[in-house]
Amino acid sequence: MRKLYKMMHMASVAHARWDYETSMNILKSRKRMLILLLVALPAILFSVAMAVEPSTLPDILGGKKAYSPAFYTPEIFLVSILIGLCAGLITGCIGAGGGFIITPALMSAGIKGILAVGTDLFHIFAKAIMGTTVHKKLGNVSVGLAIAFLAGSIAGVVGGGFINHYLYNLNPVLSDTFISLVYVVLLGFLGIYAMLDFLKLKKAGGGDAHGSGGDSSKGLPARLQASKIPPLLTFDEDLVPGGKKIPALYVAICGAIVGFVAAIMGVGGGFLTFPMFVYILGVSSFTTVGTDILQIIFTAGFAAISQYAVYGFIFYTLAMGMLLGSLLGIQVGALTTKLVKGIYIRGFYATAILAGFTNRLFALPGKLADMKLISLDPGTGAMLATVGNWVFFVVVAIFGVWVVGTFVTKIGQLREG
Structure with a gap:
């Protein structure tokens, strides 16, 4: 189990490295x-327009076939910027993927789970298309591995x-419950x-923030490479x-697992590809x-579209909104790592991970009650969900304030460096 954790942590670090670059x-x-x-x-103008005349939203919004949050307000747009900012701070400062908080955070803001997943995938795809300098890395790519993957x-x-x-069309609440359950287990x-x-x-008195990889020249890799199932791919x-x-x-098979997880959770495939x-x-x-x-680029793009x-x-x-916030957050977070242990x-x-876990865990009872799987008073379910939301946003806010505060108060040290 601990080896699996180290692999998943390495996956998070690898994705954060890509996100930063x-x-x-x-x-x-x-x-x-x-x-x-x-x-x-256009997104900013749309947000301002909703502040002036929210009644112009079509009736379909919020229904089973909804194309946007159930109740869109300018505040939700601002929340998306803050969510991106916090995810960027975690990525830049911790050196491990902050994307794991985006889908739970959007769902906590009142956005349907399937919409949160799709929006997060598109945010990753848009960032990849705009910021990835592929030509610098093409010499490293094994064409055979890339095609098979x-x-x-x-x-x-x-x-x-x-x-x-399927789950969303069957029951939107079932869809939210399933996505929440996946995040509860993972987080x-x-x-x-x-x-x-x-x-x-x-x-032990210290340590770094990132961890390290292990020796991949023995064990399972050696056994897989010894297999002679055609066709064989040559690399390295x-x-x-x-x-x-x-x-x-x-x-x-590895590609199928990565694509499946990316489409279910709304995370970048790089989260698992590297390990x-x-x-x-x-x-x-x-x-x-x-x-x-x-x-x-291809996994997130294909899934999003x-x-x-x-x-x-x-x-x-x-x-x-998330893209704008994450760009600022990553810059500030990366600089802050030079100032703290x-x-x-x-x-x-x-x-932060446990806060996301608590958020989705506390949301589950109310959703299970809505599906008639358990007996629970609606008020109790709503109270638990509210507690989970407060725990999540307070923890993330404290982290954000600490990072930004450290950056502002010690900016002189950065200039000297």
Whole structure:
């Protein structure tokens, strides 16, 4: 179990590394920033228009076929910016993916789970398209691995999207319950182990915020590469004489898992690709980086467009708000890491994950009662959900205030550095 946690933590770190690089590519380019502002302008204008005349919203909004939050207000747009800001702060400061808080946070703001997933995927896709400098990494990509992986990820995306659509059409409450349950299991597992690691490091007197990988040259990777199921793919030719070989089937299976999880949860495929390539398939980090960048673009893009956008389950105003907030948050968070000890960053990482876990856990009783699976007073269910929302947003807000406060009060040290 602990080895699984380390793999998942490495996945989070790898995705955060990609997120940071992508965001910096956008922030350092005036052309890209101008394009972003022009794209975000309609979202800002729409938010202002709703403040002036909210009655202009069509009646379909909020129904079973809803294309936006049940009750759209300018406040929700501002909340999306704050959610993106906090996710960016976590990514930049902790060095581990902050995207895990986005879907739970959007659902806590009153947005349907399937819409939160679709919007988060589109936000990842938009960031990847705008900020990823692919040509710098293409020399690292194994074409065979990329094709096999993408074939699997497309199949996985279709499967994950089908499940979300089916559950939503069957019962919107069932859809929210399913997505909440997935996050409860994932965040509960990650949060508990992250907190145990933090306490262990604190007792030992220190440690860094990121962790490290392990030796991938033995064990499972060696057994998979020894298999001779055709067709065989050759990779890492520049690092090993004659290269390594592995059946395309195993690469496609990994791709299917990544695509399935991405479509279900609304997370970037990079969250799982890096540890799967390194620890399961035995691919070098050098080759993994380029392939990971390509798969994020195609997996998130295919999932966002084919499984959510065409069905109306993306709210672009929220996506633009999250993108604007995350760009600022990542910049501030990354600079703040130079001012605080890694042990404190690791502690906030564990606390933020547990806050997301608590949020979705406390939302479950009310949803199960709505589905008549348990007997619970509606007032009690609403109270539990409210408590979960407060715990989540208060913890994230404290983290955000601490990071921003540290950045502002010690900005002189940064200038000296």
